Amino acid sequence: MEQASSAWARDRCLQWDALESKLPNFLDKLMDCPCTLAQARADSGRFHTDYTCDIERGSVCTYHPGSVHCVRSVQASPSDGSGQQCCYDSVGDLVLTWDSVGGSTPDRAHDWGAPPYRTPPRIPGYSHWLYDVTSFFYCCLWSDLCHLYLNRRPSSGCRNYRPPRAAAVLGSLHFRTFDGLRYTFSGRGEYDLVRSPHRALSVQVRAERVKLENGTLVRATRLASVAMRENSSDVIEVRLQGEHLQVLRNKSILPFSEQSWMDLQGEALQAAPSPQNVTVMFSSGAAVELRLDEGTMTSTVLLPAEFSNKTRGLLGQMNSNPSDDLVTPAGNVASSANATLEEIFTIASEWNISKASSLFTYDSRYLLDSYFLPPSHDSAFVPAFSLPEKPDDPLVADMLSVCLGEGAQLCKHDTLITRSLAGGNATLRALRSHRALMEALEPVASCGWLPAPRNGKKNGTRYLQGSTLSFTCNGGYVLYGSTERTCEEKRAWSGLQTHCVTGELSNMKMVKMSLYCAKER
Structure with a gap:
């Protein structure tokens, strides 16, 4: 029975994937996510808390393991009715689907819909459930095809985000x-x-x-x-x-x-x-x-x-x-x-x-x-x-003990005006x-996502200015390129792309690799 259910879910996931291949691309219509959790929570005009992953309510973020808080765009994209979702980990970094199945996944249909509301995928609630939610169940919860879902719903990143x-x-x-x-x-x-x-x-x-x-x-x-x-x-x-x-x-x-x-x-x-x-x-x-x-x-x-x-x-x-x-x-x-x-x-x-x-x-x-x-x-x-x-003035002594640091003068002014220490x-x-x-809301520079080298590993998932990623290769492979790359002020990664190659690499391949690295430089 369980195998039959899994096969049914796989079939539904494959049907959804085939349908997605025929639908217009919506990802390039979305605004980028805020780079940090602090930005996401502060940008209240464009993003609101996703109640299924809410740090204030102690949500377990079932659909985004590894994240502690998610936000969704308040408004749908006016051109196609799509919506953005952004998720963050415990240190406040944006989680990307290229690094984790718990990453941020945008929506073809905004949960609240968008005018004209009777035109798919703009029907409030229903379109979002049909295009984005049930497909997640079929692919990620009820079968082993989550990679298909994440391929259709990759995270947007934050390179072009500008705080208000x-x-x-x-x-x-x-x-x-x-x-x-x-x-x-x-x-x-x-x-x-x-x-x-x-x-x-x-x-x-x-x-x-x-x-x-x-x-x-x-x-x-x-x-x-x-x-x-x-x-x-x-x-x-x-x-x-x-x-x-x-x-x-x-x-x-x-x-x-x-x-x-x-x-x-x-x-x-x-x-x-x-x-x-x-x-x-x-x-x-x-x-x-x-x-x-x-x-x-x-x-x-x-x-x-x-x-x-x-x-x-x-x-x-x-x-x-x-x-x-x-x-x-x-x-x-x-x-x-x-x-x-x-x-x-x-x-x-x-x-x-x-x-x-x-x-x-x-x-x-x-x-x-x-x-x-x-x-x-x-x-x-x-x-x-x-x-x-x-x-x-009996207020003065108490006022001087409360009105301290930046804003002390305004605190004193309002205390004396309102005759209330609570007011000040x-x-x-x-x-x-x-x-x-x-x-x-301070601007944060992002250099964008960097992949782990094939046959190797990446240490770190933070892509903001000043962050450094290190790379290693699996046993039997030799590392070429940079072992570390740092996100610099010009929003570009330092060093050269990292490759892991076999020890039996021929001299001709070595030459090609050297030329490739020189070209990147």
């Missing part, structure tokens, strides 16, 4: 632009955080005055709401609602119960739990992350490289030049090195939005706060640009989280 750029606004209200400029703008009103003609992306923020526990309003503001849209997508708004974040879709409240993931019109949305954390992912690969901590909302925007030189707003022009990030909508650039806090406030306030372009909801909560009346920037409100540390500490945590995100 990240910018953030946190605390009361501190900005980190895409190019790394840091400034504080505590305006009251509604402003363009990011505006881009590319994909018609718009991310807007609403800032309200900070209110103390006793009801007193102070001279500082915090994020109250973030609204966003790309092209003709739904308008998503995420706003403070008590102790959690409330999500609105096209001005209607979007309930979250047990479902933490929603695939909407033009974007996907993830929230967990309550929600305290919300991530909105657009079809371009752009993402907006909202995090709530101690009543303060942090907004992080991630943009793929295609947005370079195409952004405006409070998060600056994404062109790797921080000196032009402090700019007015009219294009007047101020020197960020010499600008005073008052001058920065004046420049940044010009990014107030018009009511015609507003994406925000104006309901009963805001009717008494005058947001529904022009202008969208409250020119009568002047924040406290600096706060003295008074020796008799939340700002410090947000800063550290942003710094960790920036480190995770």
Whole structure:
């Protein structure tokens, strides 16, 4: 009976392999995988956790032995509806099918489908099961033909992967632009955080005055709401609602119960739990992350490289030049090195939005706060640009023991503004989280996969800059070429290709081998 089942599975695997040979190639349509696990988890606009192999849930990664975490592309390839999958080992390296059956395997059909949804292989769920899942069962789980499956679903590698750029606004209200400029703008009103003609992306923020526990309003503001849209997508708004974040879709409240993931019109949305954390992912690969901590909302925007030189707003022009990030909508650039806090406030306030372009909801909560009346920037409100540390202030002693290291000044500022050590500490945590995100998204150079020599072995499967692979030959074979090769800064392997040849190699073959190696050099 077992032999009959195996024969049946082999037959189905061979049928699938024959069908694949007649279908168009989809592998060259896929984006490359992130080179490291840190990059994969940070690139939230383009990749999401594969729940069958999730390091957070202690998944055993049954279908990818040797991996500890996998991610899948959020969006399907627009040309053919295919999807990417990327898996990583315990040290955070990308696992490739050329080295392991547990490597990353792309999908001919994205699990969520792609428009036009009724055209194979774009039917959500079913197409993925038909083209990618059952074939894996037939070839790899129920028969010994897994090599056929891996030949049709080889890993993409990461040589062409480019991480997104990240910018953030946190605390009361501190900005980190895409190019790394840091400034504080505590305006009251509604402003363009990011505006881009590319994909018609718009991310807007609403800032309200900070209110103390006793009801007193102070001279500082915090994020109250973030609204966003790309092209003709739904308008998503995420706003403070008590102790959690409330999500609105096209001005209607979007309930979250047990479902933490929603695939909407033009974007996907993830929230967990309550929600305290919300991530909105657009079809371009752009993402907006909202995090709530101690009543303060942090907004992080991630943009793929295609947005370079195409952004405006409070998060600056994404062109790797921080000196032009402090700019007015009219294009007047101020020197960020010499600008005073008052001058920065004046420049940044010009990014107030018009009511015609507003994406925000104006309901009963805001009717008494005058947001529904022009202008969208409250020119009568002047924040406290600096706060003295008074020796008799009971907060100061505790603040000095908490607000340490990078970000200490902002931690102190927000502690004194909110009259809460927890508030200042939340700002410090947000800063550290942003710094960790920036480190995770650092570009990594890859030289690409190197095979083991025929009749030999390769020691190592890391193909990133600075990594060294060593090679040995089996008994009875002699090694020609390089015994070690290092991935150099120019994204090329040092040395010569390694060969393992028999000891009886003729002189003529030796000459040919020498010529071959010289040509490679």
